Amino acid sequence: MTIDWLFAIVWLGGFGAFLIAAVALVRRSERRLSTGPRDQYTTVPGSDTSDQISAYLDRMSSELALPAADVAEVRSELIDHLEDSIAALEAEGFTHDEALREALGRLGPAAELGRQLRAAHQSTRRLLAGAGGGVFAAGGGFVLGYLGGTALAFVLVIVMAAGAVLLGHLGVPLPDLTSSTGGSVGNALMLSFMLAFAALFATRYAVRTCAGLSRRAPKTVASFWAAAGLILFGAWALFGIRGTQSWPGAASELCIPLAAVVGAVYRIERPMPHVGRWAAVVAVLSMVVLVGGVALMYGVSYSSSGSSGSFQESDLHLDLVAPVAPETWLPAADMVVISQNGNQTAYADLSAQLFASSGGSAPLPVAPVLANWSDLRFEAWHALPFMSDSGQLGIDTTYATPFAVQPAVLQGDSFPATFHFEHMRDARSWWVVLTGVAPDGHRYRLGDGTGNEADFNGSVWDWLTAPQ
Amino acid sequence: MRGLTRSGAADAPLAAARKRVLRAIDNPGQEALTGPAILRLEAEPRTPADESLLYPALHGLEADWKIEAGWVTDVRGVRHRTYRRRRLPSPTSLRPLRHR
Numbered sequence: 358m359t360i361d362w363l364f365a366i367v368w369l370g371g372f373g374a375f376l377i378a379a380v381a382l383v384r385r386s387e388r389r390l391s392t393g394p395r396d397q398y399t400t401v402p403g404s405d406t407s408d409q410i411s412a413y414l415d416r417m418s419s420e421l422a423l424p425a426a427d428v429a430e431v432r433s434e435l436i437d438h439l440e441d442s443i444a445a446l447e448a449e450g451f452t453h454d455e456a457l458r459e460a461l462g463r464l465g466p467a468a469e470l471g472r473q474l475r476a477a478h479q480s481t482r483r484l485l486a487g488a489g490g491g492v493f494a495a496g497g498g499f500v501l502g503y504l505g506g507t508a509l510a511f512v513l514v515i516v517m518a519a520g521a522v523l524l525g526h527l528g529v530p531l532p533d534l535t536s537s538t539g540g541s542v543g544n545a546l547m548l549s550f551m552l553a554f555a556a557l558f559a560t561r562y563a564v565r566t567c568a569g570l571s572r573r574a575p576k577t578v579a580s581f582w583a584a585a586g587l588i589l590f591g592a593w594a595l596f597g598i599r600g601t602q603s604w605p606g607a608a609s610e611l612c613i614p615l616a617a618v619v620g621a622v623y624r625i626e627r628p629m630p631h632v633g634r635w636a637a638v639v640a641v642l643s644m645v646v647l648v649g650g651v652a653l654m655y656g657v658s659y660s661s662s663g664s665s666g667s668f669q670e671s672d673l674h675l676d677l678v679a680p681v682a683p684e685t686w687l688p689a690a691d692m693v694v695i696s697q698n699g700n701q702t703a704y705a706d707l708s709a710q711l712f713a714s715s716g717g718s719a720p721l722p723v724a725p726v727l728a729n730w731s732d733l734r735f736e737a738w739h740a741l742p743f744m745s746d747s748g749q750l751g752i753d754t755t756y757a758t759p760f761a762v763q764p765a766v767l768q769g770d771s772f773p774a775t776f777h778f779e780h781m782r783d784a785r786s787w788w789v790v791l792t793g794v795a796p797d798g799h800r801y802r803l804g805d806g807t808g809n810e811a812d813f814n815g816s817v818w819d820w821l822t823a824p825q
Numbered sequence: 826m827r828g829l830t831r832s833g834a835a836d837a838p839l840a841a842a843r844k845r846v847l848r849a850i851d852n853p854g855q856e857a858l859t860g861p862a863i864l865r866l867e868a869e870p871r872t873p874a875d876e877s878l879l880y881p882a883l884h885g886l887e888a889d890w891k892i893e894a895g896w897v898t899d900v901r902g903v904r905h906r907t908y909r910r911r912r913l914p915s916p917t918s919l920r921p922l923r924h925r
Contacts, residue, residue: 469877572888
């Protein structure tokens with residue numbers, strides 16, 4: 358394998374620069390949203406002058422609805438203005454009380470001044486800057502949230518593994534997470550957890566950054582970002598995330614848009630926790646140690662695949678499908694073999710061909726032999742799990758009918774068929790047998806068929822709208 | 826969102842105040858001025874100037890990137906907010922704003 362080092366450096370450098378820029382933007386907004394320094398008129402007043410100015414500033418501030426730092430700046434500036442104005446009026450001969458009343462009167466009604474200042478601050482230009490900055494910060498927040506979610510997920514996995522070992526020693530029965538089904542569900546839950554964390558961080562970063570840049574209180578822009586997050590992450594969770602699906606996996610993936618909404622609205626006025634440099638270094642080191650530990654724990658790689666070997670007929674319970682074809686209409690010297698292509702998460706491509714049991718790799722002409730047969734069809738039956746420890750294989754006897762049927766149409770010397778088990782919710786282990794109606798009017802099976810396992814592969818929407 | 830639209834008739838006094846502020850702030854030395862200083866420049870030779878629109882005009886111009894604001898501290902340690910025309914930054918023009 359060759360590595361394009363220039364491309365790698367540019368890619369990693371660009372990615373790092375993007376993250377640094379996003380974090381810097383968020384921290385800048387955080388400073389604006391954080392509570393600014395208190396002015397002397399916000400504390401307990403000590404004189405009549407302080408009372409009047411404090412009351413005026415409080416009425417004005419109640420109409421501002423700006424980030425805390427802006428409110429503090431406006432108040433500080435108006436205090437400076439009033440003190441200057443009072444001093445000038447006193448120099449003109451006004452008494453202190455008269456100068457105070459005159460100075461406040463010249464600024465106009467407090468509520469009106471607050472409204473005018475708010476309109477001045479919340480310009481369209483700043484709103485557009487806030488929207489753009491919010492999208493940018495959301496990207497950075499998503500990446501950081503995903504990294505944080507991954508670290509947290511690893512910690513949870515290790516804690517749960519330790520708990521499972523403890524419960525195992527105590528004799529408490531636990532689900533088999535190393536099975537194919539358990540592994541798929543576990544993977545889906547872990548991925549959803551990480552993506553939900555990322556979505557939560559993305560919308561929170563977006564709201565806080567947008568509020569800081571557009572000079573609006575976070576709760577006034579939170580509903581917009583919550584709706585945007587719900588739509589975007591909802592569409593992504595429904596249609597965009599594809600892979601093996603299950604009910605727990607689908608439910609957990611649908612939690613991703615909900616996490617985005619929670620991130621946008623829950624306690625959005627509270628400042629985000631500041632992550633110091635050393636905390637970040639410790640987090641990265643912990644992540645490395647965790648990944649190393651997990652790699653050591655799971656050093657043995659599991660290789661699992663569906664098996665379709667030859668088995669004793671008595672093991673397979675094939676008589677539940679149909680009795681074997683009589684020699685009268687299917688000579689014992691001939692046998693129908695079904696071969697399959699595809700894997701556990703793709704469609705199953707089947708092909709039934711006639712071979713001589715005495716040997717020979719070339720298929721026999723099938724048309725003369727099956728001339729007496731009618732209504733040939735492939736029947737897909739639920740099978741016993743292929744990856745269980747019981748060693749039992751074959752048809753699952755708890756089912757009395759096939760779960761999917763396709764007519765077998767002769768093409769050349771074979772009967773091809775395609776089953777989309779990966780789009781069926783409860784296909785799992787399957788066994789396909791070719792059956793047909795003999796001249797006596799009864800249905801018989803032609804050969805032993807073949808089987809495998811299938812995982813549902815698609816989006817949450819595919820899962821919810823799947824036929825079964 | 827509030828602040829997206831403004832009615833023209835109601836904003837006429839504010840627009841006039843913004844023009845007055847820009848005229849006052851365009852002083853030859855390009856000094857950074859405080860609100861009261863701008864008000865005094867506005868008021869001459871006509872008196873009195875409308876103080877109620879001074880800060881909405883200043884903050885609106887700053888939001889529109891027409892002027893830039895900064896904080897300076899005087900010899901008594903008191904902080905004042907100052908305004909100046911926004912220009913292309915140069916090492917000398919930014920010096921007074923470094924007291925933020």
